[in-house]
Structures are given as structure tokens and as C-alpha cells.
Amino acid sequence: MTTTATHISRWAEQATPTTVEGWLARAAEVAAILAQDQVARDRAQAVPYAEVQLLKDSGLTTLLGPVQHGGGGQRWETAYQIIRKVSSGDGSIGQLLAYHYLWAWAVRLVGTPAQIEAIEALYTSQNLFFGGAVNPRDGDVTITEEVDGKLHYNGRKSFCTGSKISDLTVLEGILAGTDKHIFAIVPSKQPGIIYHDDWNHLGHRLSESGSVTIEDVVIDWSGAAGYVDKVYQDRPYATLNLPAIQQIFTEIYLGTAQGALETAATYTKSKTRAWPYGGDNKQSATEEWYILEAYGTLQSRLWAAQALADATGAEIAQLLHAERDSVTPQQRGEVAVRIAAAKQVAVDVGLEIGTRVFEVTGARATSNDVGLDIYWRNLRTHSLHDPIAYKRREVGAYALLGEIPEATWYT
Structure with missing residues (x-):
């Protein structure tokens, strides 16, 4: 058992921080734990299930979530400081946490008010972790509107940071016959998302950034982020x-x-x-x-x-x-x-x-x-x-x- 795995429940009896100073102290604790066996875990390149559980148990994953749903209600200034601190202990896990924050905020960037409320309540109350199959240089996920009136995603993404250790995936593709990009937040664990476990790079070896194949992942138009009556609300x-x-x-x-x-x-x-x-x-x-x-x-x-x-x-x-x-x-x-x-x-x-x-x-x-x-x-x-x-x-x-x-x- 790694040092990281032995610490995943250390905050079970502690209250979630309520101040910026408390959150930064919690991040410093996480960084210190990660630093102890960072090299051994990097060499092994095992899927970082324990590391993500460490982030969840520490409360850092809900830092930006609304207080009414059990989140920290903190601002991005604090999130950036926490990313820096966790990355000092392990850059791969710092990247996972950083991308989680961004993808958790993505619905605020492009979503409708109803979508924002639904997604933030979901991920915060259940302490869910985000990954992202978004690589804009790869126009290789095509979205078709089928006779059922729903959107069907099919294709491949070269990179999916967070991949199999995530609970939710931000998925992006292009609507067939248009130049419209459509983002959706979907469950990561489903038959239509196939992880290829092919991330074997020089660094950030635990970021789970390998490729994925998307096979008929289906969403309703109501799940198309930022779309109202099939029209994107740009700003x-x-x-x-x-x-x-x-x-x-x-x-x-x-x-x-x-x-x-x-x-x-x-x-x-x-x-x-x-x-x-x-x-x-x-x-x-x-x-x-x-x-x-x-x-x-x-x-x-x-x-x-x-x-x-x-x-x-x-x-x-x-x-x-x-x-x-x-x-x-x-x-x-x-x-x-x-x-x-x-x-x-x-x-x-x-x-x-x-x-x-x-x-x-x-x-x-x-x-x-x-x-x-x-x-x-x-x-x-x-x-x-x-x-x-x-x-x-x-x-x-x-x-x-x-x-x-x-x-x-x-x-």
C-alpha cells in the first residue's frame, strides 16, 4: 500500500475548512502526503484511484462548489493557489485537480442557468470528479441528431485527462454539417466511452490523459451546454x-x-x-x-x-x-x-x-x-x-x- 493510500481517511473526523487560510493549509497537507511517494508512484504509473480519493476526502474537490450543496464556496484566487501547492507535491495530481476545477466550472462558462444549477448541485453534493474529452485540434467526434431527436456522439479523442478515474466527463464534438461545437457533461462510466490506457509519456505520468473512443454516447438537447431551442447563447x-x-x-x-x-x-x-x-x-x-x-x-x-x-x-x-x-x-x-x-x-x-x-x-x-x-x-x-x-x-x-x-x- 502506498503512502497516499494510507492517508485517504485522515479528515473523516475533521470539519471542512471555511476560510482561505484553512483551505490552503489543507492543500499543504495533501501536497506533503503526495510528495512522500511521488517518485515511486510515478515509476509504477498505476491508475491514481487512491490519489483522487485523497483529493475527495480532503474536500479540495468541492472547493468551488456552492455552499448550499456542501461545497466550499471559494473563489478562483484560492483555487489557483491550491493548484500550485498540490502540484508542488505531485505535478500529475495537481494537473488532475486543476482540470477538475476547470471542467466543474465549464457549465458556468457556457451553460444555461438551469444547467448550472443542476450540474453544480450534482457534482458538489455527491463529490464527483471531472475529466475532459476535449481536444479542439481533433475534429474527430461527430454529433448527429437522430430520428429520436437526441444527439449522438461518435468518434475518438487523442487526450482525455482524468479518463477512467473521473465520475463525469466533459465531452465535445461538432454537429454534423455545421461548425457548431457542442459540450455536454456525461457519466464517465458507460459502455460508450472506451478508455485505451495508452498514456505513456515522459512526464505527468499519472494524469490519465490517454485516448478514448466515443461510441454512440447519447444526450438530450437539454444537455447541450448553452443551447436554448437548439441555438447557442454566445457571450x-x-x-x-x-x-x-x-x-x-x-x-x-x-x-x-x-x-x-x-x-x-x-x-x-x-x-x-x-x-x-x-x-x-x-x-x-x-x-x-x-x-x-x-x-x-x-x-x-x-x-x-x-x-x-x-x-x-x-x-x-x-x-x-x-x-x-x-x-x-x-x-x-x-x-x-x-x-x-x-x-x-x-x-x-x-x-x-x-x-x-x-x-x-x-x-x-x-x-x-x-x-x-x-x-x-x-x-x-x-x-x-x-x-x-x-x-x-x-x-x-x-x-x-x-x-x-x-x-x-x-x-
């Missing part, structure tokens, strides 16, 4: 899903980088030896000037990246919690640019930390038993989600020309 607010998820990525990267730095520091203090051939010999590695300089540089850059992300997280949260019809394209575009800046800084700093931690720990720290490689592998893998060069270009176009990015599936 700028709905396009906040992209800057919201880009901020999520930023938090995952910053949490991973923090975890790398903290793990390296523990190793340096306990196992790294001073270099005896430098002419200015030290008694301890913690007295070595090059080690102190490196930690100082990396921590300073990480603090700066975290400060920018704190600011952009607060900015996007203001819009996410605003009245849906009050959000303008200009507001949306400006926050998207700022988040693009935060993301690129987080990627740069995170990859630097993931590489340089070996310089401050030494040759023996490259042992697979130590597992310091997990941080760089996770960052390198997920940061390829969409080309970072395009984020730099978005910021450049805004800085030079005052242009805000067009709302697309990736901006």
Missing part, C-alpha cells in the same frame, strides 16, 4: 475558458518548480558534500558560494514568477466571478495577454530550476532512487501543450501594437 464570458486554463498551466509549472527547489534543498542540506579541491575549502555544502549563489538566483526568479502569477490569477478571478453579461472582449483580451506573460515566465523559470537542481545537489543526486528528474520531466511534458513561442508573440503584439489576442481555442 464573451464563455471565452474565458482559455485564459482560465492557461493560468492553471502557470500554477502547475510554478508548483512543480517549487517542489523541485524544496526537494533539492533537502538533499543539499543532508547529502551533498563540499568540494575539497577548490582552494577555498568548506566544511559543508551549505557553505559553498556557488551553491548559495545558485539557490539565491533560482529562488529570486521563482518568487518573481509567483508574484506575477498571483496578480494574473486575481485578475482572471475577477472576471470569472463577475456577472456573465458584464465581461467585455477587451477585458478578456487584456487578461489573456497578462496570463500569457505569466505562463512564459513560469515555463522559463521552471525548466531552469528543473535542470539546475542537479548542479546544487551533485552527481549522486542523479540516482533514479532520488528521482529529481521528475520535476523537469513533468514541466517539459506539459509545457508543450501549446507552443510557448505563440504566447511570447501575443505579449509582443500587445506591447508593440496594442493588439489583444483573438479569442480562439488556444488564446
Whole structure:
């Protein structure tokens, strides 16, 4: 039994947090548990059932859910901080929690008031976990309206983060003969969703992001998110899903980088030896000037990246919690640019930390038993989600020309 599995009921007799400070403390507990056996679980790449149960038992999964249904009723500023903290303990599980938050909020982004009430009551009261079969680059799920008047989904998705460990799946496809994308929230455990268990990547190995085949998954038009009388109710607010998820990525990267730095520091203090051939010999590695300089540089850059992300997280949260019809394209575009800046800084700093931690720990720290490689592998893998060069270009176009990015599936 893993360390994670032995802790899944530790909060059974504790009240759910009611303050931001309480929620952050709960996230720190979860991160500490995950960090203990992160490397062993990554190597095994077992389906993270226990890890998701840990998230559920801790209460973190209902953080954004309405209080009247048993949720935490918290804001996105807190959710972003929790994603960062959990990712410091395990980037894969941080990703699962982060995507859960986004997909749980998806009905608020595009749904009708009745759909919002129904889905939030369902997932919050039953503590259900979300996955998502949404990959806009793959136009390979076709929706047909059959003679029964219902919508039938068929096709394949290359990625389905959360896949078989989820209770609900956000499903997306294109209505045949149109350019209309239709989102629906469906039960994950049904014959029509076939998981291929083919996620075998360099990093984020426990994110359950493999491909799925969709075979005749059926919904009523009433379940088509945001559609009224078969017409989509469009508004700028709905396009906040992209800057919201880009901020999520930023938090995952910053949490991973923090975890790398903290793990390296523990190793340096306990196992790294001073270099005896430098002419200015030290008694301890913690007295070595090059080690102190490196930690100082990396921590300073990480603090700066975290400060920018704190600011952009607060900015996007203001819009996410605003009245849906009050959000303008200009507001949306400006926050998207700022988040693009935060993301690129987080990627740069995170990859630097993931590489340089070996310089401050030494040759023996490259042992697979130590597992310091997990941080760089996770960052390198997920940061390829969409080309970072395009984020730099978005910021450049805004800085030079005052242009805000067009709302697309990736901006």
C-alpha cells in the first residue's frame, strides 16, 4: 500500500475548512502526503484511484462548489493557489485537480442557468470528479441528431485527462454539417466511452490523459451546454475558458518548480558534500558560494514568477466571478495577454530550476532512487501543450501594437 493510500481517511473526523487560510493549509497537507511517494508512484504509473480519493476526502474537490450543496464556496484566487501547492507535491495530481476545477466550472462558462444549477448541485453534493474529452485540434467526434431527436456522439479523442478515474466527463464534438461545437457533461462510466490506457509519456505520468473512443454516447438537447431551442447563447464570458486554463498551466509549472527547489534543498542540506579541491575549502555544502549563489538566483526568479502569477490569477478571478453579461472582449483580451506573460515566465523559470537542481545537489543526486528528474520531466511534458513561442508573440503584439489576442481555442 502506498503512502497516499494510507492517508485517504485522515479528515473523516475533521470539519471542512471555511476560510482561505484553512483551505490552503489543507492543500499543504495533501501536497506533503503526495510528495512522500511521488517518485515511486510515478515509476509504477498505476491508475491514481487512491490519489483522487485523497483529493475527495480532503474536500479540495468541492472547493468551488456552492455552499448550499456542501461545497466550499471559494473563489478562483484560492483555487489557483491550491493548484500550485498540490502540484508542488505531485505535478500529475495537481494537473488532475486543476482540470477538475476547470471542467466543474465549464457549465458556468457556457451553460444555461438551469444547467448550472443542476450540474453544480450534482457534482458538489455527491463529490464527483471531472475529466475532459476535449481536444479542439481533433475534429474527430461527430454529433448527429437522430430520428429520436437526441444527439449522438461518435468518434475518438487523442487526450482525455482524468479518463477512467473521473465520475463525469466533459465531452465535445461538432454537429454534423455545421461548425457548431457542442459540450455536454456525461457519466464517465458507460459502455460508450472506451478508455485505451495508452498514456505513456515522459512526464505527468499519472494524469490519465490517454485516448478514448466515443461510441454512440447519447444526450438530450437539454444537455447541450448553452443551447436554448437548439441555438447557442454566445457571450464573451464563455471565452474565458482559455485564459482560465492557461493560468492553471502557470500554477502547475510554478508548483512543480517549487517542489523541485524544496526537494533539492533537502538533499543539499543532508547529502551533498563540499568540494575539497577548490582552494577555498568548506566544511559543508551549505557553505559553498556557488551553491548559495545558485539557490539565491533560482529562488529570486521563482518568487518573481509567483508574484506575477498571483496578480494574473486575481485578475482572471475577477472576471470569472463577475456577472456573465458584464465581461467585455477587451477585458478578456487584456487578461489573456497578462496570463500569457505569466505562463512564459513560469515555463522559463521552471525548466531552469528543473535542470539546475542537479548542479546544487551533485552527481549522486542523479540516482533514479532520488528521482529529481521528475520535476523537469513533468514541466517539459506539459509545457508543450501549446507552443510557448505563440504566447511570447501575443505579449509582443500587445506591447508593440496594442493588439489583444483573438479569442480562439488556444488564446
